[in-house]
Amino acid sequence: MGSGGDGLKALLCGKGGCGKSTLTALIARSLSDRGCKVLVIDNDESNFGLHRQLGLELPDDLLNFMGGKKDLIGKMMEAFPKGEKLTLFDQKWEIPTIPQGYVSRKDNLSLMAVGKIHEFGEGCACPMGALAKQLIQNIDLGDDDFVLVDTEAGIEHFGRGVEEGCDVLFMVVDPSYESIRLSEKISELAAKAGKQLYYILNRAEGAGREILCCGISEDRIISTVPIHESIFKAGLMGDEFLTSVPEVDVIADFLIELRSK
Structure with missing residues (x-):
């Protein structure tokens, strides 16, 4: 079912603070340890710590490859009133051919950052959404590749259609009322987008897990990830995640199996 070859592209979403970035880094590490080549696309304009969790340098914003936010907004403003399709890439990229400077690499792991908010008053993140959508669609994957x-x-x-490619x-759900309500809306949006949606319960144990499962179909829950002290401490200190997490290995195995279908 993968896009381009037999690779696979997966997106993690959820409310703020639910653990999306932590789980993205842990899943990437688990897949990498299994010999898979993994490209992580950082599409969170306010997150400045994912690269440290992966043990990588923060690459330059891909937005700068496109000439910067101002130029990209200009292209969007030119295309949309005419009803033209905005086209940002003139050729497909494979993971090894991503332009240097806009990707960080180590072993099987690669990282790209779509764009970050750097300055006060610089404007909204709309250009990042448009760029992320096309970037995901533009990446061609090999047999053992994951995005x-x-x-x-x-x-x-x-709303920006980032999920299209x-x-x-995966929705990361933490034990909070807001996460439960958001899961209902994301389920609705995923269905309209025609995408398979699965859930990862994070920091949900005991009664918390029971309450969450009341509103989420059990067969769509891939894994329940408890609090791991070593991961919590590494995240707090901005250190690389080096500890294997069995509950995350389950997610990596699921993705590998899904890729082969």
């Missing part, structure tokens, strides 16, 4: 997309909090990425969606 993991870490999104900003909430559901704006659905992905094969499967």
